[in-house]
Amino acid sequence: MTTDRKIAVMLFILALVYLILSYQLPEFPYAIMDSDVLPKGLGYLLLVLAIILFVESKTETEGQRKKRQLSKADRNMLLMVLVLVLLYVILLDTLGFVIVSILFLIGTTRLLGYTNWRVNILVSVLFTLGLYYAFNYLIKIYLPQGILPF
Amino acid sequence: MEILSSMLYGFEVALSWQNILFVLIGVFCGTMIGMLPGLGPISAIAIMIPLSYGMNPASALILMAGVYYGAVFGGSTSSILLNAPGIAGTVATSFDGYPLAKQGQAGKALAIAAIASFCGGTFSIVALMLVAPIMADVATAFGPSEYFALMLLGLTAIASLSEGSTTKALIAAVLGLMVSTIGIDGQTGTPRFTFGSSQLMDGIDFLVIALGLFAIAEVCFLIMGRKQNLLGKASKIGSLKIRKQEAKEISGPIARHSVLGFILGVLPGAGATIASFMAYLTEKRISKKPEEFGRGSLKGLAAPETANNAACGGSFIPLLTLGIPGSGTTAVLLGALLVVGVQPGPMMLQDHPDVFWGVIASMYVGNIFLLILNLPLIPFIARVLYIPRPMLISLIIIFCLVGVYGVRFNTFDLYLLIAFGVLGFLMRLFSFPAAPFILAFILGGMMEQSFRQALTISNGSLSIFWSSPVSVTLFAVALISLIFPLIRKKGHNKSEQEGVKA
Numbered sequence: 131m132t133t134d135r136k137i138a139v140m141l142f143i144l145a146l147v148y149l150i151l152s153y154q155l156p157e158f159p160y161a162i163m164d165s166d167v168l169p170k171g172l173g174y175l176l177l178v179l180a181i182i183l184f185v186e187s188k189t190e191t192e193g194q195r196k197k198r199q200l201s202k203a204d205r206n207m208l209l210m211v212l213v214l215v216l217l218y219v220i221l222l223d224t225l226g227f228v229i230v231s232i233l234f235l236i237g238t239t240r241l242l243g244y245t246n247w248r249v250n251i252l253v254s255v256l257f258t259l260g261l262y263y264a265f266n267y268l269i270k271i272y273l274p275q276g277i278l279p280f
Numbered sequence: 281m282e283i284l285s286s287m288l289y290g291f292e293v294a295l296s297w298q299n300i301l302f303v304l305i306g307v308f309c310g311t312m313i314g315m316l317p318g319l320g321p322i323s324a325i326a327i328m329i330p331l332s333y334g335m336n337p338a339s340a341l342i343l344m345a346g347v348y349y350g351a352v353f354g355g356s357t358s359s360i361l362l363n364a365p366g367i368a369g370t371v372a373t374s375f376d377g378y379p380l381a382k383q384g385q386a387g388k389a390l391a392i393a394a395i396a397s398f399c400g401g402t403f404s405i406v407a408l409m410l411v412a413p414i415m416a417d418v419a420t421a422f423g424p425s426e427y428f429a430l431m432l433l434g435l436t437a438i439a440s441l442s443e444g445s446t447t448k449a450l451i452a453a454v455l456g457l458m459v460s461t462i463g464i465d466g467q468t469g470t471p472r473f474t475f476g477s478s479q480l481m482d483g484i485d486f487l488v489i490a491l492g493l494f495a496i497a498e499v500c501f502l503i504m505g506r507k508q509n510l511l512g513k514a515s516k517i518g519s520l521k522i523r524k525q526e527a528k529e530i531s532g533p534i535a536r537h538s539v540l541g542f543i544l545g546v547l548p549g550a551g552a553t554i555a556s557f558m559a560y561l562t563e564k565r566i567s568k569k570p571e572e573f574g575r576g577s578l579k580g581l582a583a584p585e586t587a588n589n590a591a592c593g594g595s596f597i598p599l600l601t602l603g604i605p606g607s608g609t610t611a612v613l614l615g616a617l618l619v620v621g622v623q624p625g626p627m628m629l630q631d632h633p634d635v636f637w638g639v640i641a642s643m644y645v646g647n648i649f650l651l652i653l654n655l656p657l658i659p660f661i662a663r664v665l666y667i668p669r670p671m672l673i674s675l676i677i678i679f680c681l682v683g684v685y686g687v688r689f690n691t692f693d694l695y696l697l698i699a700f701g702v703l704g705f706l707m708r709l710f711s712f713p714a715a716p717f718i719l720a721f722i723l724g725g726m727m728e729q730s731f732r733q734a735l736t737i738s739n740g741s742l743s744i745f746w747s748s749p750v751s752v753t754l755f756a757v758a759l760i761s762l763i764f765p766l767i768r769k770k771g772h773n774k775s776e777q778e779g780v781k782a
Contacts, residue, residue, distance in 0.1 A: 134710070137710060141451060148458060148473075151473060155470060155472060156470055158468035158470055161467060162735045162736055162740045163467075163731065163735050163740075164468060164470075165467065165468045165470040165472060168461060169458070169472065169473075172454055172457050172458050176451065176454050179450055179454060180451070182447050183447050183448065183451065186445070186447055194711070198709055198710065200504070200709075204503070204504045207504075208500055208503060208504070208705075211503060211677075212698070212702075216698065218681065219681070219691050219694040219695060219698070220691075222694070231678055234674065234677075235674050238673070238674035238677065239671050239674045240670075241670075242503065242506055242669070242670030242674070243507070244669075244670035244671055249671075250671070253671060257675060257678075258678075261678070261682065265682065269330075269331065269333055269334055270334065273682065273685065
């Protein structure tokens with residue numbers, strides 16, 4: 131089965147789930163068009179489009195297949211960055227913006243292959259402090275302070 | 281005369297020292313981000329949006345518009361110097377720009393690109409200024425059924441004009457509409473698809489989608505291509521001088537594509553990318569020496585550069601006068617406007633003339649800044665390309681995270697951002713265009729609302745949608761735009777071969 135056909139099947143299932151949820155929406159008696167009309171329409175539309183995609187994509191050219199292929203190294207790198215981003219989000223509220231951002235910047239930059247530690251640390255610290263200052267004092271968007279006193 | 285006094289008013293707004301500063305920041309950052317291969321104008325705007333929180337609407341739009349046309353302007357630099365187009369709208373620029381750079385004439389190519397961009401941009405601002413008030417007048421007569429038809433046309437047009445499979449583009453649009461249904465329904469108060477989560481009650485913020493589907497997804501591709509060494513490929517810039525004869529040569533294409541580019545920009549779905557390709561192919565077709573194209577033809581460089589900037593100005597017409605974006609980029613601009621509390625549309629001319637005329641006037645100022653940034657200062661600015669990729673990637677990620685966090689101050693949105701980032705990456709990997717998704721997401725709520733308003737007027741009868749000639753025409757064009765790709769497919773192989781040669 132071609133990749134596009136697999137995607138079509140997944141979209142078909144997604145459309146079904148969405149439709150089931152749409153049919154469970156509560157009714158509102160006084161509306162000319164209730165809130166479930168659009169979702170239902172969209173659900174059926176996606177069903178139809180998924181079928182069209184399935185029928186259309188009988189074959190796959192070599193070029194398409196190549197474009198989709200991720201090398202193992204790339205995939206691992208993407209996953210590692212994803213983990214770092216998740217860690218960032220999890221720790222943001224507790225440790226605070228400044229600490230997490232500096233650590234994230236240094237770590238990610240190194241992970242992606244930049245080896246000059248001095249520049250890396252300098253940029254990470256200055257950038258984070260600059261951004262923190264700009265948000266908290268210039269545009270008054272308060273980023274999480276965390277365990278730092280300022 | 282009325283336009284003249286309005287324009288004077290606009291300049292009054294645009295020339296306040298604050299707004300001059302914002303235009304400068306906008307075009308400067310736009311040029312920088314546009315220049316970086318991989319990050320498009322949508323990411324550029326989305327990354328800059330947090331800056332506009334708390335600004336007055338006129339300044340916010342002036343800044344954001346500056347980022348947009350700055351990105352289109354700046355995208356040409358990396359097309360010429362590195363053969364790595366900064367944005368999709370400048371891909372055609374690289375066809376002749378890069379060969380020129382390889383011949384040691386990068387300076388000349390950059391100068392021509394800057395002048396062509398300036399001319400295209402300036403022409404489109406003049407046209408925007410003249411056409412927009414007329415359009416706004418016409419649009420006041422539009423009722424909800426016409427609006428609905430227009431938005432539908434916008435979606436089908438962008439789907440049929442996107443690269444690759446129209447089915448996939450339509451799927452992307454439907455998914456965007458589906459995501460827009462999440463949250464409390466404005467009319468009935470019914471929570472839809474919130475799964476009991478209070479965080480989803482207000483729906484998903486558009487910045488989450490814009491940054492996720494575009495910026496984060498683009499970052500993923502930057503990560504995959506992080507080892508590409510751009511330094512070695514960059515050639516010396518050389519002299520910026522253009523000879524008289526060369527100026528004469530490019531004046532024709534500049535004049536033609538200012539007009540054509542503008543018109544393509546106004547039309548829904550088209551925009552800078554399509555305008556630049558059309559310009560390139562037209563010039564090649566009418567040229568007496570088509571064999572020069574692809575080998576450093578000045579005409580082949582000037583045409584797409586004029587067209588993409590003219591299209592950029594043109595795309596503001598539907599946005600400002602109808603309140604309906606015709607492209608992914610203007611959809612994000614609309615989102616930015618809604619954040620600061622302005623609903624663009626025909627009433628904006630009366631309710632917020634400062635925004636309307638201020639932003640148009642600021643574009644003149646912005647284009648002059650761009651000319652300065654991109655001509656004498658280009659050797660300095662091009663240094664942004666030397667920032668090490670790993671550093672750049674991590675900085676962009678932080679920008680995205682902070683921008684989203686600043687909307688509602690909760691980490692739930694950040695998880696959503698990651699989820700949409702993964703979705704955007706997968707969509708790109710499997711060739712689903714993301715622009716229809718964001719446009720549909722922004723239009724979704726508005727479409728449902730106008731559909732309901734129309735039904736309320738007609739007391740529930742669907743006949744209202746074919747009772748007005750305007751909406752019938754719009755529906756017909758929408759239908760044609762869906763059938764059009766089927767016809768195009770037959771001639772596809774032929775044009776593809778041509779594209780490879782070009």
